[in-house]
Amino acid sequence: MRYLPHSAADRADMLAAIGAGGIDDLFAAVPKSVLGTFAPDLPDHQPEFAVEAHMRALAKKNHAGADGPFFVGAGAYRHHVPATVDHLIQRSEWLTAYTPYQPEISQGTLQMLFEFQTQVAHLMGMDIANASMYDGSTATAEAVLMARRVTKKNKVVLSGGLHPQYRDTVVTYLSGEEGLECLPASPEGQGDIVDHIDDDTAAIVIQTPDFYGHLRNVSALADAAHEKGALLIVVVTEIVSLGLLEAPGALGADIVVAEGQSIGNPLTFGGPYVGLMACREKFVRQMPGRLCGETVDADGKRGFVLTLSTREQHIRREKATSNICTNSGLCALAFSIHLSLLGEVGLSRLARLNHARAIALADALAAVPGVEVLNKTFFNEMTIRLPKPAAPLVEALAAKGILCGVPVSRLEPGRPEVEGLVVLAATELTTDEDIAALAAALKGELA
Known part of the structure; x- marks a missing residue:
C-alpha cells in the first residue's frame, strides 16, 4: 500500500467519522506502561539513492561462507537446496x-x-x-x-x-x-x-x-x-x-x-x-x-x-x-x-549423511590438543570446550576464511561458564577438506 500523507484536517475528519476524540483513543487497548517508553534512534530521512548506497555498503560486510569451511549451525543450517x-x-x-x-x-x-x-x-x-x-x-x-x-x-x-x-x-x-x-x-x-x-x-x-x-x-x-x-x-x-x-x-x-x-x-x-x-x-x-x-x-x-x-x-x-x-x-x-523431491527414502539418506559427516567432525576435533568434545550423543551438531575464550578464536578463524561455529557466549552473554564453548554443525555440504582445515586451524590457534 502506498504511503498517503494526510493533513491535520484530514485526520480530524476521519477521527470525527469514527467517533474518536483523538489519536490516543485508537490506542486505548494498549497499556499505558508500554506507551511512549522509548524513542527510536533513527537518522533523518535520506533520498532513495543515498539509502540504496548505504544498504549496499552494509551488504558488502556480509560473508556467506559458501567458499570456505562452514560449521555454523545453532538453529540455522547450510544444506543443499536443489x-x-x-x-x-x-x-x-x-x-x-x-x-x-x-x-x-x-x-x-x-x-x-x-x-x-x-x-x-x-x-x-x-x-x-x-x-x-x-x-x-x-x-x-x-x-x-x-x-x-x-x-x-x-x-x-x-x-x-x-x-x-x-x-x-x-x-x-x-x-x-x-x-x-x-x-x-x-x-x-x-x-x-x-x-x-x-x-x-x-x-x-x-x-x-x-x-x-x-x-x-x-x-x-x-x-x-x-x-x-x-x-x-x-x-x-x-x-x-x-x-x-x-x-x-x-x-x-x-x-x-x-x-x-x-x-x-x-x-x-x-x-x-x-x-x-x-x-x-x-x-x-x-x-x-x-x-x-x-x-x-x-x-x-x-x-x-x-x-x-x-x-x-x-x-x-x-x-x-x-x-x-x-x-x-x-x-x-x-x-x-x-521434501516431495526427497521422499521418505531420500530424507533418511540425507539424515544419515549428515550424521556421518558429524562423526567425522567429532573425531577430528577430539584429536586436537586442548579441544574437548562434550557430546556423548549428537545428530549433526555438537559442542566443544576450548582452553581459552571462544569468541576471539572464532573471529580469528573467520578472518582466515573458516567459519568455525557459534561461540555460546554470543547467545549467553555475561556467563563465565560458557566462555570457552563453541557449537558446531556439519551437514552434507561439509567435506573432508573442510574438517581437516578446521582441525589444523584450531591446532595452530591453541598451540
Whole structure:
C-alpha cells in the first residue's frame, strides 16, 4: 500500500467519522506502561539513492561462507537446496492472492498448504499440523501459550538445552506473567527437568537434539509430564534429524514445534524462515495459525478451505487464541517441494549423511590438543570446550576464511561458564577438506 500523507484536517475528519476524540483513543487497548517508553534512534530521512548506497555498503560486510569451511549451525543450517525448488516456487500458479479466504480462486495455494500439513504431521508423528508459523522460536512461544490454555495451568518449565533465542522469545511472549521457569544452561546434558514438574505444571519444553547437540529421552520425559497432568512440548531446530530419529509424536509428545529452514530454504542471512507446529487432534481447537481442510464442493468434487479459524483470529484480537493468523506461505511451499523431491527414502539418506559427516567432525576435533568434545550423543551438531575464550578464536578463524561455529557466549552473554564453548554443525555440504582445515586451524590457534 502506498504511503498517503494526510493533513491535520484530514485526520480530524476521519477521527470525527469514527467517533474518536483523538489519536490516543485508537490506542486505548494498549497499556499505558508500554506507551511512549522509548524513542527510536533513527537518522533523518535520506533520498532513495543515498539509502540504496548505504544498504549496499552494509551488504558488502556480509560473508556467506559458501567458499570456505562452514560449521555454523545453532538453529540455522547450510544444506543443499536443489535448483528445482527455486524454479517451481516462481511458477505463476502460486502467484495468487495473499490471503486465500476465497477458496474458489485459491485452490492451488490451499491444496499446497493441505499437502504441507500432511507432510509435517507425518514427519512429526502427530495427528494434525497447521499451515506453518513465522519461525521456530515464535512457534515455541505459541505452543507454550497453547499448553496453558489446554491445561488451564500457568507453570511452564523450559529445559536448559532449549535454544537461548527460543527461550528469550518465550520470555518476551510471557513478559510480566508468572509461572515461567527457565532452567540453567546444560552444555554437557546435565540437569533433570523431571524434578521441576509438579501438579501446577502446564507443560515442559525440551529440545532434541538440543542447542548443544545432545539427544533427549523423549519417552521418559513424556511419562513424567503426563503423570502430573502436564503436556510435553518438543522443539526441533534441525528438522533433517527426523529423517533418522524417531518422530516425537511416537514417543509421547503432545505438541511438536520446529524450524523448517533446513528443507527447501537457504540461510539468507537469517530469514524469512518457516515455523512448523503439530499436535494431538484433541487439542486442535487451541492450535494457533491457519489450518487448511479438505472438503467437497456442491458437485461433490474434492476441494480445500481454511477451517476451524474463528473470526477472533482476524478482527477481535484480544479474544484470539493467537496473534498469528497468517503463515509463511512461500517458505512452506519451498519446504513442501523439497521434501516431495526427497521422499521418505531420500530424507533418511540425507539424515544419515549428515550424521556421518558429524562423526567425522567429532573425531577430528577430539584429536586436537586442548579441544574437548562434550557430546556423548549428537545428530549433526555438537559442542566443544576450548582452553581459552571462544569468541576471539572464532573471529580469528573467520578472518582466515573458516567459519568455525557459534561461540555460546554470543547467545549467553555475561556467563563465565560458557566462555570457552563453541557449537558446531556439519551437514552434507561439509567435506573432508573442510574438517581437516578446521582441525589444523584450531591446532595452530591453541598451540
